[in-house]
Amino acid sequence: MPSAALERAKFLVWLAAIVAASWLSDAAWLAAGLGLVLLAAGRAVFRLTRRALLATLAFTGTVSLTYAAWFWWQQDALPLDWLVTVNLRVLLMALLTFLFIERTNLFLALGFSRRLSFLLVLAVSQSLALRRTLDEFRQGLDSRALVRVGLRDRYRAAARAAGWLFDRALANAHESARAMQSRGMFR
């Protein structure tokens, strides 16, 4: 069972590591940091690397390719130093975050504030439930249409989904408030 103090220490170490990594612009130091994080990931190394790459690839890939093409057009060479440094830094910072998510209980780490913990637990639990239902709405619309749904109908569906979302949120807030009152949470 992880202790709150340990989780808080992990949170602070992760924050310090992120800030330190963001200052680094030397490929050797970044590679050494990446090596350490990969070692620390242990058995989860391939799963975490895959997640980190998937989370960053769209933005990093687009910027890297565009900059490489622009640099080549301007100077007839590739910006190898920039490509290596920035891509190593992005991967290192993403891996640090995914390792932190994997190894730390954020709810315990933020346990220094009882109200912040409540807020986080309530917000996250409701967010996941709402997201799942919205996905079902989207699948429902697709599965009930024989032909491609038109722009007007897709707007109406999106607006109805947004309306439902706030209806559910209001009801959730009401239910949570009553549950908290009945348990004397703030007394």
Added chain:
Amino acid sequence: MHIPDGFIAPQMYLPLYGAAAGLWAVGARRIARDLDETTLPWLAALTAAAFALSFIALPLPGGTSAHVTGVGLLAACFGIWQAFMALSLVFAIQALLFGDGGVTTLPLNALAMGFAGALAARGVFLSTRRVGQTPALFLAGWIGLFLPAVLIALALGAQPLIAANEAGTPRYFPFGWSVTLPALLIPHALLGLGEGALTVLGGRAIERLRERYRND
């Protein structure tokens, strides 16, 4: 929203964290002066709704879609501080629990989208409401998407100026304003039309809900 860590220089994100922390403190005081069994679940529910709102597809012509930000909708219907705090929590949850977007880009997103976007959207909504609810909501949705895009383009384009090596090679995001401004502003000016339309429809739906809750 999906700028990963590593592209924003610490010379920018650390001062931005300072500014955001000040606003978070003010926002917390404003809406959480009485953070109790009524206001705490309300903020959590609004955060969850703002989080889930980003999963609603903004329909675009040709069968494609983009993601709704909901800045204009939240600001117009619930106020600046509620929108700012809810959106900041959403960015924090996305960065800390799902690894989506970076923790170093969090203050930029919170200030640009959550604060400036919400402030502009609320201001536009209140000042144009006399003309009619529909144009006011539409403009709030449009500005709530467009203004943050301007600010994020300015912040990204400033990176080569604030962090480059002796040879002038950028250390973080490599493109200047001549690239970031047109690359972000042209598509967002158009996407804002869709966000505006959805803000009108969503705003009407929320108004109907409020009527129903008032009558219950």
